[in-house]
Amino acid sequence: MKNAFRLLPLFMLLLGCENGDKLTFEPIHISNKDCEDCPKIDIAIPKALDEVIISNRINTALEEEIISLLSFDEGQEINTIEDAIESFTKSYKELKSKFPDETIGWEASVESDVSYEDDNMLTLEFNAYSFTGGAHGYGSSSFLNFDKVKGSELENWELFDDLEGFLRYAETKFRIQEDIPQDDNINATGFMFERDAFHLPENVGYTKKGIQLVYNQYEIASYADGPIALTIPYAEANKYLKRKVKL
Structure with a gap:
């Protein structure tokens, strides 16, 4: 019986979403508003808290999207959102030091939330905006679709x-x-x-x-x-x- 109970947490980890319960999320807000000479960065995303595989997939996917938006230094290894913010800030400051009279303040914002959830599916809407100079910034909306039972992110x-x-x-x-x-x-x-x-x-x-x-x-x-x-x-x-x- 002891061996059976030892396997229970793993079983729950793999199949926890098959019970039809909705996932639990915590709102995460990251900004650098206290930095006077930095680009404006504002990130508001949900963090999945349940101890099931799909939670890790969701959190990793969101992190990868933010890293892709903020990463500018190809020579720097960027593995976290904090690294990406540092890369974005460093690139802005380097440009401003070279062209102090021409560099307009950069900014980047991210907002994400659950757009749909049922027993099998969960979809996050991911809205991003960035401005790094030029005539205008660029905004985009995307979806991250997940199979809750298999614990995987889905291609279209x-x-x-x-x-x-x-x-x-x-x-x-x-x-x-x-x-x-x-x-x-x-x-x-x-x-x-x-x-x-x-x-x-x-x-x-x-x-x-x-x-x-x-x-x-x-x-x-x-x-x-x-x-x-x-x-x-x-x-x-x-x-x-x-x-x-x-x-």
Whole structure:
């Protein structure tokens, strides 16, 4: 019996999310507002607290996204958010020391929260903005999708049982939303899809209202057009999804 009880914590770690309970999150806020001669950095993300594998996957994925946003020194090994903040700050100060009259204050902000959760799936929406000089900054929205039972982060194609079918249906919905005639070229009204062919965006995620497709600035249109989002209700999307949502 002792051996059986020793295995229990590992069993709970591997399968803890199969009980359908929602994960527990703690809000984390990181900023450097006390540094006068530093770029403005503001990070607000959830931290998964449950002792299950998926919690580690979520926290690691969020950390990697922030590191990617803030890392500027390719020669520096960056493994933590603190390292990334240091890299971002160092790069700003080096530029300002070289061009004190031309360097405008840099800034970076991150905000993330749960956009959907059920027994099997969890999706985080990740909104980021950075300005490092130039005419304007750049903002983006992305989704991080997770299989709670397997404890893994999912690629977009892993969300679907019928990816080709969903692609065709999404194009029909996109044309309706954007007033593009169904028999015209997808770029007939000014979009910039490569090779004149509709494609899914880099960011697809579960939300409370349905599967959402988010085309960030420059992905299929100009910066001035802003991000373009399309939400397909689960009543329509479920037939294509690998992990269907109860209606």
